Amino acid sequence: MKITRAQVERVAQLARLALSEVELDALTSDMDAILGYVDKLNELDTDHIVPTAHAVPLENAFRDDTARPSLGTDKALQNAPAASDGCFLVPKVIE
Amino acid sequence: MQLTDLTIHQLHDLLREGKTSAQEVTRAFLDRIAATDERVNAFITVCQQESLQQAAAADARLKAGDGAPLTGIPLALKDIFITEGLRTTCASQILNNFVPPYNGTAVAKLKEQGAVILGKLNMDEFAMGSSNENSAFGPVRNPWNGDCVPGGSSGGSAACVAARQAVATLGTDTGGSIRQPAAHCGVVGLKPTYGLVSRYGVIAYASSLDQVGPITRDVEDCAILLGAVAGYDPADSTSVDQPVPDYRATLKDGVKGLKVGLPKEYFIEGLDPAVKQAVEKAVDTLRGLGAEPVEVSLPHTDYAVACYYLIATAEASSNLARYDGVRYGQRVDQDRGLIDMYMQSRAAGFGPEVKRRIMLGTYALSSGYYDAYYLKAQKVRTLIRQDFLDAFNQVDVILTPVAPTPAFRIGEKTADPLQMYLSDIFTIPVNLAGTCGMSLPCGFSQEGLPIGLQLIGRPFGEETLLRTAYAFEQASDWHRQQAPL
Numbered sequence: 001m002k003i004t005r006a007q008v009e010r011v012a013q014l015a016r017l018a019l020s021e022v023e024l025d026a027l028t029s030d031m032d033a034i035l036g037y038v039d040k041l042n043e044l045d046t047d048h049i050v051p052t053a054h055a056v057p058l059e060n061a062f063r064d065d066t067a068r069p070s071l072g073t074d075k076a077l078q079n080a081p082a083a084s085d086g087c088f089l090v091p092k093v094i095e
Numbered sequence: 096m097q098l099t100d101l102t103i104h105q106l107h108d109l110l111r112e113g114k115t116s117a118q119e120v121t122r123a124f125l126d127r128i129a130a131t132d133e134r135v136n137a138f139i140t141v142c143q144q145e146s147l148q149q150a151a152a153a154d155a156r157l158k159a160g161d162g163a164p165l166t167g168i169p170l171a172l173k174d175i176f177i178t179e180g181l182r183t184t185c186a187s188q189i190l191n192n193f194v195p196p197y198n199g200t201a202v203a204k205l206k207e208q209g210a211v212i213l214g215k216l217n218m219d220e221f222a223m224g225s226s227n228e229n230s231a232f233g234p235v236r237n238p239w240n241g242d243c244v245p246g247g248s249s250g251g252s253a254a255c256v257a258a259r260q261a262v263a264t265l266g267t268d269t270g271g272s273i274r275q276p277a278a279h280c281g282v283v284g285l286k287p288t289y290g291l292v293s294r295y296g297v298i299a300y301a302s303s304l305d306q307v308g309p310i311t312r313d314v315e316d317c318a319i320l321l322g323a324v325a326g327y328d329p330a331d332s333t334s335v336d337q338p339v340p341d342y343r344a345t346l347k348d349g350v351k352g353l354k355v356g357l358p359k360e361y362f363i364e365g366l367d368p369a370v371k372q373a374v375e376k377a378v379d380t381l382r383g384l385g386a387e388p389v390e391v392s393l394p395h396t397d398y399a400v401a402c403y404y405l406i407a408t409a410e411a412s413s414n415l416a417r418y419d420g421v422r423y424g425q426r427v428d429q430d431r432g433l434i435d436m437y438m439q440s441r442a443a444g445f446g447p448e449v450k451r452r453i454m455l456g457t458y459a460l461s462s463g464y465y466d467a468y469y470l471k472a473q474k475v476r477t478l479i480r481q482d483f484l485d486a487f488n489q490v491d492v493i494l495t496p497v498a499p500t501p502a503f504r505i506g507e508k509t510a511d512p513l514q515m516y517l518s519d520i521f522t523i524p525v526n527l528a529g530t531c532g533m534s535l536p537c538g539f540s541q542e543g544l545p546i547g548l549q550l551i552g553r554p555f556g557e558e559t560l561l562r563t564a565y566a567f568e569q570a571s572d573w574h575r576q577q578a579p580l
Contacts, residue, residue, distance in 0.1 A: 008454070015412060015457040016419070017450060018438035027454055030512055034455060037513055038401040041471050044478065051473030052480055054303050054333065055529020056290045056554065061332035075196035079423035088421050091433045 002035035003028065098123040099259045100577070103168050103316040106262060110157055110167050117157065117167025121150040121211050124169045128213065128260045131580055134241060137255040139174045139232050140182055141214040149211045156209050164319050166209035171261040173252045174215040175222055176202050176307075177296040181212075185298045186220045186230040189424045189444025199296015200331070201265060201307050201324040208323060213261050217251030220446045221415065222272055222300045224248050225518050228509055229448040236505070237279060238578035239544055243502040246276030252310045253280040257578045263311040263320055267297060269304045270403050271497075271522025274534035277310050278497035278547020281536045281576060283317045283564070284310045286522075288554045289529035290335035292321075293328030301410035302333075304403075304526040313574050314535065314565045318342035321557065337555070345558045346565045351385035353563060356490030360396040361521055367500040373538030373546040374496045380570050381494070381563070389490050393482040398475050399524040400516055405459050405472035406527070412456030418444060451512060476527050483528040487553045492563050495521050497547035501540040521549060530554045535564050536573035545573075 008028045012019045019027070073086050082089035098120050101109070109115045125143060132138050146169065153167035174184050177195040184190045198206065205212070219229040227235040227250025235250040237243040238258040245254040249266030253276035256264055266273040268286035277284025285308045292307040299305060309320035322343065327336040357378065362371065378388050420426035420440030427439040445453070459468035486493060498518060508515040525532040530552060537548035548567070552560035568574055 003458070007458075011454055011458045011461065014461060015453050016416075016434070016437040016441055017445070017453065018435075018442040019450070023447075023450070027451060030451055031455060031458065033513055034404065034516075035458075038405055038468070038472075041398055041401050041405075041475050044395075044398065044475060046471060046474035046478070049474040049477050051470055052476040053473060054289070055476075055480060055527070056288075056333070056335060058290070058333060058335070061329075063329065071196060076422075078196055079193055081420055081424070081426035090421055091428060091430070091436050093433050 002032050099127045101262070102312050103165065103262050103319050106168055107164055111162055117150040117153040117211060118147060120167065121146050121169050121213070124213055124261060131258050131260060134236060134580065135238055135254050135258050135260070136233055136235050137217055137251040137258060137260060138171070138214045139184055139186065139217050139251070142181065142212060146211050146213050153209045153211060163208040165205060165323055167211060168262050169211045169213050170205060171213045171216050171252070171255050171264045172202065173218050173249050173264065173266045175218060175267055175298045176265060177298065178202055178212070178215065181215065183215065183298070184231070186218045186232055187444065187446070187449070188231045189418050189441070191231070191425060193423050197296065200293035200328045202296060204324050216255055216264060219248035219250065220449050221298070221411070222248040222267055222269055223411070223448050223452050225271070225275060225515050226503070226508065227251065227276070228505065229446055231446060234505055237502050238580045239281065240502070240542070242504055243544065244279065244505055246279035246502060248272040249310065250276045253277050253282055253284065256280070256282045256310050256312060258580050259577070263309060263316050265307060265324070266310050267305055267307050268526065269301050269407060270526050271519040273308045273310060274497050274522050274532055274547070274549060275519060277534040279502035279545065281545030281573070281578065282310055282312060283314055283533070283535045283574065284308065285317050285321060285533040285557070285560070286525065286531060287321065287325065287557060288531040290333055291325050291555065291557070293331040293334050295328055295330035299414040301407040302414060303410060304407060314561060314568045315343065315346060317533070318346055318561050340558055342558060342561050345562050348562050349385065350381060350563055350566045353386045353492065354490040355381055355386045355388050356391035356486050356493040357388055358391050358393040358396065358486065358493060358495060360393050361495040365499055366496065367540070369538070369540040370496050370500060370546050374548055377537045377548045377567060378494060380567060384566050384570060391486040391490055391493065393486060393524065395475065395478045395482050396524060399479055399527060400520055402472045402475045402479065402527060403523045404455065404516055405468050406476060408452045408456030409459045409469045410456070412453045412460060415449070415453055479524055480528040483524070483530055491559055493551040495549045495551065497521060497534045497549040501542070501544035501546055525551055531557050531560055533560050533564055535568060536576070537571070538573060
């Protein structure tokens, strides 16, 4: 086994996904098969290879630190599931 | 010949000469959508009234002699493009009611030219899939055979063009999502070099691989639409600051003396005989036009799918963390606190394939596994990219099949995610290398399903790609075949 059911449950917690028992079972076997397949990368010796994060070599893109127009509160809030007083409304975080 | 059968350049000529109007053309396409989309399911949203208003504005502009190449041309967009005031779902339940407050750069460029937007197109949810079966709005059906998939993830964008419901469309390609559906639907599709087209206002899947590109009826339209959306954009920090060539100007330069690389790793067992035969015939056609086929090697091809499914899922797990039920999208709140609200909203909003990829990516990035999976995949990516750079020291373009088989049946691969992933084996390496690739029609299977030819170019080698494709297209008539719909 590349991955256990307990590990899958832990990953679901990290990914913030409330998964059903059926989903957890299916994902355990799917992820086990996929991780078994990707193991083939270990056939390659990559000790001295530099990793590629982006295919096109780019320098950091900076802009001048000046104020410019932005979306604005109304537009930013227009899709919020809940909003109040110009703020996003979320369930209570601290008791 | 009906208006809905015409290309961008043909319609532009008619519009400029006053032989038709943008409103007449738009109505023809709206009628065609109404008559066919029950069978194709390419559209998530049709913009009946807005498109006619845009057409009226385009007619005024044409009358004033101020027409651009896309003025009054009816196009449609994959529902991954953010459109101001127009619902954008990414084919996901979680964005079911999302109405964006701004336009992305590619869309804004089309609108500046006065293009008419007919609507938003079906796709695999968050662009994750190869068959368009992973949509919250139901599968898209292949216009050539309704029992078959159109390919994915830009399945709606390819099927829409094949069904003649729009002149051309925009899609996105992360591992083949423009080229593979274009091949399965018998149309032309191009994935530009990473950095050529801005990703600003395109819902992110895997940010180091995603690119925007055109799906069209012929190569000249592909050149026009690519030219319209390409170019540096300060709003995308990975956009490359260099001038955009006039892709149409070099289309007819021919292929005499052009070295065409045939990677031996792509002509393997498991390649459908009809696909192999069609691609070999295409090589003969190009040889007849003066091109010089050369065998090349891309030795790390076999590792590309494994590499992709670690990098793409890792980036996806990070990108999709934003869907938390706070700023936009669906919220499920059972009054059990903030974390529970996140977990329930995401569980209810995402479909099975999206969950699978988020899980895989979260695992690949998690403490203790990062080096073994994500970092390892990034190193293999270097090897795959180097394969292409080495091959391009010997040849000008690389020629391969787009997919190992023609379109498969709906339901055929849904039970086995790994088999589905392997259907992208010939397109994924191009995204990992960050270079450009295109798909164009090169034949049909015995069952009458289209077969696609892939041309791969050097980074920013779109001109060579397009002129090779144009030469092939002029010597064949595959692109003139119409889906029996």
